[in-house]
Amino acid sequence: MTESQPPTIAEELRGAGLRVTAARAALLLTVREGDHLGVEAIAAGVRERVGHISLQAVYDALDALSAVGLIRRIEPAGSPARFEGRVGDNHHHVVCRSCGTVTDVDCAVGEAPCLTASDDHGYAIDEAEVVYWGLCPACSATGTTSASTS
Ligand SMILES: [Zn+2]
Numbered sequence: 001m002t003e004s005q006p007p008t009i010a011e012e013l014r015g016a017g018l019r020v021t022a023a024r025a026a027l028l029l030t031v032r033e034g035d036h037l038g039v040e041a042i043a044a045g046v047r048e049r050v051g052h053i054s055l056q057a058v059y060d061a062l063d064a065l066s067a068v069g070l071i072r073r074i075e076p077a078g079s080p081a082r083f084e085g086r087v088g089d090n091h092h093h094v095v096c097r098s099c100g101t102v103t104d105v106d107c108a109v110g111e112a113p114c115l116t117a118s119d120d121h122g123y124a125i126d127e128a129e130v131v132y133w134g135l136c137p138a139c140s141a142t143g144t145t146s147a148s149t150s
């Protein structure tokens with residue numbers, strides 16, 4: 001093992017204080033390889049890797065990994081939660097109103113500037129969430145709206 005070697009998934013889990021299980025490792029890989037996946041898609045990815053796992057176990061693992069910051073939960077208003085492996089850089093998301101596609105948007109101003117609220121009301125703020133809404137290129141090209149889907 002050399003120092004330049006990136007940590008393995010198991011080492012990352014252990015480093016975050018989590019017990020290493022095949023399901024958690026598979027879930028972390030699935031979320032990182034995916035693109036803002038929902039819970040059902042994540043469950044399918046985990047099952048491909050380790051066989052059957054209950055949806056409840058997937059939720060539990062998602063909670064555990066989100067709590068230690070290995071993955072990030074995004075919950076655009078009105079849509080189911082998505083999860084991503086890109087964490088700790090305060091990037092934002094643009095969400096398509098029609099098809100629900102979620103895309104990363106780098107923060108316009110820098111590292112974590114949106115944490116500077118005009119009035120923090122005495123709170124110790126550690127996260128700010130910016131979600132841009134609109135139509136993705138595919139949806140605007142076809143003129144699809146949520147009203148026209150059956
Ligand atoms: Zn779209």
Ligand SMILES: [Zn+2]
Pocket residue numbers: 036084086091092093103104105
């Ligand atoms: Zn993202």
